[in-house]
Structure formats: C-alpha cells, structure tokens
Amino acid sequence: MQETPFCLRVGHLLPYSMSDSNTTDFTNPSTFILMGIPGLEAAHVWISIPFFTIYVLAVLGNFTILLVVKTEPSLHGPMYYFLCMLAVTDLVLSTSILPKILSIFWFNSREIDFHVCLTQMYVIHCFSAMESGIFVAMAFDRYVAICDPLRHSTILTNTVVAKIGLAVVLRGSILSLPCPILARQWPYCRMNIIPHSYCEHIAVVKLACTDTSVSSYYSLSFAFLMTGLDVSFIAMSYIQILRAIFSLPTKDAQLKSFGTCSSHLCAILTFYIPDLFSSLTHRFGHNVPRHFFILSANVYLVVPPLLHPLIYGVRTKEIRDKLLQLFTHKGV
Template structure:
C-alpha cells in the first residue's frame, strides 16, 4: 500500500456501516422487530424506574440495582438503534470517525457495566438467602452506592483504552465496516498496522472482566442453591427459587449471546457474516427488552406496586 493511499484514507473523516451484509433488501423488514424491541425496552425500563421511584416499599438494594440495570439498558440500546434505523430506513451509512469511536465506547462501556450490575445483584441474592439477618447491614444504602460507583468506574476506565488505542491506528485498507454499529474488533480489523495491542486488550476485557463476573455469579448461585435445597419444606424451596429465577434468566440472556458474539467476531471465520451481525445486534437489544419483562412480570412486588399505582390514579 503506497504512502499516498495511506494518507488519503487517514485524512478521511468517515466510516461506512453496511448494515447487515447480504440482507440489504430485507433491511426494512428486519427493522420492524428491532424497532419493536427498542420501543418495549424504552417503555419497560422507564416504567421500572418510575415504579421504584414512586413506591416507597421498593426502596431497597435489590430494586436500586434493578434501576441501575434499567438505566444501563436504556443507554446501551439507544447507543445503537437510532443509527441502525437510519441505515435501514434512509440508507444513511456514513458515520464520522469521532462518532464511531463514541458509539464504540458507549456500547462496550455499558456492556461491562451491565455485567458488573448482574454480578452485584447475584451478591445481593446471596446475602438475602444465605445470610438474611445481616442483609440490611451488609447492603445498606451507602454500600449500594459504593458498589454502583465501583461498577461504573470499572467499565468507564477499562473501556477508555478502546477508542484511545483505535484512534491512533492508520486506516488505509478500507473504510467499510460490515455491521450496523462500530464494534471494537470490527474497526480494529480495518487498520493497516500491527493492532495486536488492541486485540489482546479486547480479549483481556472479555476473559478477565466478563468471565470473572460469570465465575463470581456462578459461585454465588452455587451457594444460593445449596441454601435453597437445605430449606425444610418444598414450599420454602420453591419460594426461594422463584426469587432467583428472574435474575438467572437475565444472566443467561446477557452472557450467552455476548460471549458467542465476541468469540465469533474474533475466531468464527466460518460463521456467515450476516448471522454474526444479527447475533451481535440481538445481543445488544434483546437483554434491554427482556429485563423489564422478566422483572416486571416475575417480580411480585413490582407487579403489585404497578397495579396499585394505576388503580390509585383511577380512583
């Protein structure tokens, strides 16, 4: 590659997002379920925030963590869907490099934050079931605030290197990103330099952050299940298990597609490109959509509080 070509592309201020390669003719139809999921995510997560704020009985650690999760899901889904819909509806594929790097930062930062919140919620369930007498003192409001700040700082600081490293590479191969949004590894692959630092750091974040969170969650739930099965009656066991089932569903919906998407981007050369892109989008949109449904429908306190608020307004 000649120096002139390198300079020409490096001075370009735009990338091109293809959308879903191979399915361009179906973009309008694909946008319908994605737009529906986004509308559910917005309505559901704002509803949870509203209910917890208005209902005094829900001012407890579990619901504070749930509010953190709702805010994270709102930011995560909003980071990708407006640009995705502009590609699907208006064929607006260009994105400035600065906007691409900002989108990359928000997507990965809030994915790491969500992973940390799910780990914090697992710890909350562990204390509530395994050591209920100390729950109110172990997870008092100041501790919940500290955990929330620690999770947010961890995500924001770790992912800060993503755009900083990516920005320094020269881009002379192509400016076309075969995706609907700016994933870190997808942008790094366009660079015409030795990008092993970025690739290895991305793997570090994946395995030493998300996988560590998964290990902590697994340890917490191993102890929780041991405590549940040691309860004297089957009714008590079922009640305790129902308390955790919503969170388990949320964990599986977040981690399984996230790991699959991250690994196939790096190592899944035989995986069809359109399938890989679809899984990446599903990973970022399904969890924000499912979380308010899972917690709103399966959590009796939220369901009852929501009904009370509506019936009170009508009367």
C-alpha cells in the same frame, strides 16, 4: 451499462486518494461508512420493523421499571436500586446503536463521524462491562438475602450500595478506555467502509493499515477475563445460595426462597448466553455467513434491554403488584 461498485460510488467519502497510497503521513478518516447488514440490504426495511418494535418496547419497559421503583417507597432497597442501574444501562446500550441502525435501514444514512464512531465503540464496551458488574452486585445481594437474611439490611446499607454502584461504573469506564484510545492512534490508509451495522471494535480496527494486535489482544483479554471473573463470582454466589435453599426444612420455604432468585437468574441468562454465542461465532465461526454474525451481534445488544423489564415485571411479585395497582387505578 455496468453498475459502479459500491466502494467506488462512495469513493468521494474515502479519506485517501490513490496519490496518498505511497505516503507515510497518515491521518484519521473524517467519516466511516456503516454497511448495515451486508448481504441483506434488500431486506433492511423489513428487518427494521422488529428492531424498531424492540427498541420502543425496551424504552417503555425500562422507564416503567424506573417509574415504579421511584414511586413505591417499599421498593427502595438494594435489589431494586441495582435493578434501576440495570434499566439505565439497558437504555443507554440500546439508544447508543438502534437510532443509527434504523437511520441506515430507513434513510440509507450510512455515514458516521470518526469521533462519534469511537464514542459509540466506547459506550458499547463501557456499559456492557457495567451491566456485567451489576449482575455481580445483584448476585451478592441475593447471596446475603438468602444466606444471611438477618444482617442483610446492615450489610447492604444505602452507602454500601452507592459504593458498589460507583465501583461498577468506574470499572467499566476505566477498563473500556484503551479500546477507543488504541483505535484512534492507528493509521487508516485503507477504505473506510465498516461491514457492520455499528462501530464494532474489531470491525473498525481491521481497517487500519498497521499491526493492530495490541487492540485485538486487549479486546479479547477484556472480554474473557472480565466476563470470566464475573461469571465465576456469580456461580460461586449461587452455589452457596442453592446450598442454603436446599437446607431449608420445608418445600414451601425452598420454593419461596428460590423464587426470589429466579428473575435474577433469567436476566443473567438473557445477557450472558447471547454474549457467549456472539463471541464464539466471531472467534471460531469462520464458515458462518457474515449477515448471520452481524445479526447475532445486534441481538446481543438489542434483545436483553427488552427482556429484562419483562422478566422483572412478571417474576418479581412487588413490581407486578405495583404495576397491577397502577393499571387498575387508571382503569377506574
């Protein structure tokens, strides 16, 4: 017997029947169907093992950072407040996609409510923008700490840090709103199968049966302008930082000053390099296999939340000493 195609097997979940194709009164679908990683369905269970491991370690690592900063009064400063914001952002980003991805891999639970899908889309855009803004704030903190150390405590007071944090949250929240708002208004008169493991913006919008160039242009502008401005600000900050470091009289002083920035630089690279790779693959990698593109998109959201607490735990002496103290105390 010939096997029924997947799109027909899930036909009862599609929002429109053949009789609807000639009508103009379109409505939003009630659900979408997430495919996971098309082309690698047979390996979903095996792929779930590293995904699950990464998620568990990311949650443990970021909660550990939050606990260490909370319980150690000496860490109650601007750099560590921004680090806590980064940890919260990483927790939200990974939790917004990984439980659903794992449910697809383990239980073949592919359905996702239309409004839940738009919410997931918004959370991904919003918290990715927040994370980029946090790196800018951390670059500013390092700039003041290296270039104007005597005024660091007077410039970056708790009030100023709170205002910077609020600005980062508002920027991400407001600039991300048009993506789900535009996606919600498009008529979806085609099949509701998303060839992706989560509600990626362009993958959802492509299912609409109208001109969605507004969504595409806004998404592209949002990604490149925001990331471009943030990276430019970070680059300018570090140019000034490096100038200040190389003007120090001794090699030891230079190494010590650079060491305070090394963890931040590593964290920036783990965030922006996968982002750049995913964006370039999506825009120009027309010959790249779809499963490779989807895996790279997942890596961009899944791996940095794991690496950030490892980087700061290993590279930041104050956090490393506090962790050793906690584990030594428990061992005793």
